[in-house]
Amino acid sequence: MAIRLDASDSNFETAFRDLLSMKREVSDDVDAVVRDIIEDVKTRGDDALYDYTAKFDRFDARPKGLRISQEEIDAAVAKVDPDVMAALVLARDRIQSHHARQMPKNDTYEDALGVKLGSRWTAVQAVGIYVPGGLAAYPSSVLMNAVPAKVAGVERLVMVVPTPDGTLNPLVLAAAKLAGVDEIYRVGGAQAVAALAYGTDSIAPVYKIVGPGNAFVAAAKRRVFGLVGIDMIAGPSEVLIMADKNNDPDWLAVDLMAQAEHDMAAQSILITNDVDLADATEAAVERVLTTLPKAEIAGASWRDYGAVIIVPDWKVGMMLANRIAPEHLELAMDGASDMVDKVHNAGAIFVGHFTPEAVGDYVGGSNHVLPTARSARFSSGLSTLDFVKRTSVLECNAMNLREIGPAAVTLARQEGLEAHALSVAKRLNMG
Amino acid sequence: MAIRLDASDSNFETAFRDLLSMKREVSDDVDAVVRDIIEDVKTRGDDALYDYTAKFDRFDARPKGLRISQEEIDAAVAKVDPDVMAALVLARDRIQSHHARQMPKNDTYEDALGVKLGSRWTAVQAVGIYVPGGLAAYPSSVLMNAVPAKVAGVERLVMVVPTPDGTLNPLVLAAAKLAGVDEIYRVGGAQAVAALAYGTDSIAPVYKIVGPGNAFVAAAKRRVFGLVGIDMIAGPSEVLIMADKNNDPDWLAVDLMAQAEHDMAAQSILITNDVDLADATEAAVERVLTTLPKAEIAGASWRDYGAVIIVPDWKVGMMLANRIAPEHLELAMDGASDMVDKVHNAGAIFVGHFTPEAVGDYVGGSNHVLPTARSARFSSGLSTLDFVKRTSVLECNAMNLREIGPAAVTLARQEGLEAHALSVAKRLNMG
The missing domain is CATH 3.40.50.1980 (Nitrogenase molybdenum iron protein domain)
Structure with missing residues (x-):
């Protein structure tokens, strides 16, 4: 059983912060x-x-x-x-x-x-x-x-x-x-x-x-x-599923376990506005765990790091999702496409009932190397950009150096860098 | 006096490798x-x-x-x-x-x-x-x-x-x-x-x-x-100037010293196909060092890390420049604009006689936070991209999941990830 939080509880903020600050890294002395x-x-x-x-x-x-x-x-x-x-x-x-x-x-x-x-x-x-x-x-x-x-x-x-x-x-x-x-x-x-x-x-x-x-x-x-x-140093994998009542709990359960089966330190979180769906999904997880080849790993991950969070509405839900900044975010609610723009921090978003995260692991086309451990707040998944680098090119002629050069001379002297100043000034016959 | 290398010398490769592997970092035990x-x-x-x-x-x-x-x-x-x-x-x-x-x-x-x-x-x-x-x-x-x-x-x-x-x-x-x-x-x-x-x-x-x-x-x-x-951890600053005989040695000398005055561990390198220009520039450096407020720093940098490299032609020169992968590269030769495309590794390129690197430090418009210590081989200067991150979005419907999903099921099973396979298969009524 994963932990259960309710955003309406008075002690929710403390419990949510504990969830966010959970250490899932194995710190080997290597x-x-x-x-x-x-x-x-x-x-x-x-x-x-x-x-x-x-x-x-x-x-x-x-x-x-x-x-x-x-x-x-x-x-x-x-x-x-x-x-x-x-x-x-x-x-x-x-x-x-x-x-x-x-x-x-x-x-x-x-x-x-x-x-x-x-x-x-x-x-x-x-x-x-x-x-x-x-x-x-x-x-x-x-x-x-x-x-x-x-x-x-x-x-x-x-x-x-x-x-x-x-x-x-x-x-x-x-x-x-x-x-x-x-x-x-x-x-x-x-x-x-x-x-x-x-x-x-x-x-x-x-x-x-x-x-x-x-x-x-x-x-x-x-x-x-x-x-x-x-590239980035990847941590254990994570999924956050946001789901309303119009979901098949069996589908959500395998999606949660698809993350959990990677690693005992993986993390699967369900955010829902429907307590019955939460209960049904938790029951479905227990069922799928009886048949899964990697049930031992997935079960440990779910027990130690899994979470089910009840929210009053998607506004609260999305605020929590952005604080979690998950590696993978599944949006499985009515109007999922319209929710995409409200996501600020996530490695990848999987929209609607027919986009399980696993399809993105293999054949979606986007990359499955994504920022873990809340680093989607400041970093991106692997992309073509990781294999190129940019060189800036600047070219002045005598005329436009005359227009912008004096400001460079002024600033260089303010910074006490006289050779900088001279390298512009000499070309302007300024000294 | 900086060291002098000649690309035509038999021992050049060894000397050049020594130059490349020079440690300029101060390794404090902090x-x-x-x-x-x-x-x-x-x-x-x-x-x-x-x-x-x-x-x-x-x-x-x-x-x-x-x-x-x-x-x-x-x-x-x-x-x-x-x-x-x-x-x-x-x-x-x-x-x-x-x-x-x-x-x-x-x-x-x-x-x-x-x-x-x-x-x-x-x-x-x-x-x-x-x-x-x-x-x-x-x-x-x-x-x-x-x-x-x-x-x-x-x-x-x-x-x-x-x-x-x-x-x-x-x-x-x-x-x-x-x-x-x-x-x-x-x-x-x-x-x-x-x-x-x-x-x-x-x-x-x-x-x-x-x-x-x-x-x-x-x-x-x-x-x-x-x-x-x-962001990157920046090392001491560097400039590489490639210059032919049609240059004012005084301009090149202040450009070299503009880098050297930053730090005793900064590095200024001149590559030229003209021995007379090399001699004249070295003499000009000695002259400018007599008047520069930061002569002590700049002189130490030039003495310890400065280099003048004589090349037979720009083909050899550019090959060396790409191996050096300088933070700043000044192209001060005839046809400089046409040389830009031959640069593979550099943080920023300053083209022609009227674009001293210092203008880029202040008012060029491009960023002056650039990759040092040869890291231009794999990284870029600071840019707007450093302050944004990318989220990928994937959305399948039932129909296209049916087209690409089976391949995901196949690959997931090959990787021994049954919950991954199930999360696609269940949606396709495959299992």
């Missing part, structure tokens, strides 16, 4: 280990990668080398069921066309004074994608990270993926192939992140590293941040 | 101190802020309170010389109109299947701007941080600025007023960052913190990152 691994990879390069792979993934990668060959990739991909391949292609194509719309346009113009200004976008030239091995090896995440990079024009897209016991994951390789990944290496953990950041004989360094990973990978990304760019 | 300050502000709130202000800024802020009143602001602004005020207004207006063009547009559309997709942009609702006190208190930086935030639609823009000995800086307050800052507090250091992130009785928390600061401020921003958003 940073010291990660620091040593990074130093080792910096110093010993490939040898360190082979040693950590033997230790953590239990196989010797030396005979085949770190790079997964095209033959290995093709052989693995050939094993994928055609139906699954077709589903991956559908997902890839939809992600591609949505993310193509996100590509920013250069903007070059002359202002009223004749000064030329411009914003030029260029792709990050080399990007690394971390793909987890084992249980969390999701081909959909490979697509969500790799397709936008290629849409942006990344020239060299490098994937690293641990292969426990040396076993390749055909689906992950198929997704990488479909997305156009250029190089794939059988290495994971902090050592893979270090290799991407610093380079080794086998793996040339990249400029930016994206993709999900465990606590070691997250700590390594934090450590190399600055030397290379990184 | 993190433990900062951690304690943040904890103290979290626990004791305003009392902690008053105590640190008494300790570090040498005055008791209790009588007037932490917030700088409108009367204090108006009184300080009244002291600013009208010429300086006019220069600030010119800068503000030019920054405003350039950044207005950067505002992203919502994109809502229906795809071929009838699925509705959207990208909605909304402003970060509350933003804090850190403004350094003392020597580095630049009104131009206030404008560069605050104007884009207001252009983006930030509702609550909060500035924190240390006021050593209680003394207000009229120019900084004038810039804040012109930019439309909503609240200003007389507090600085890690304690100000902690207050913005966690909130105190006097200062309500914000969602994102931007602006430059010393090592303590940078460490505090790193620590609160995740709870709130932050």
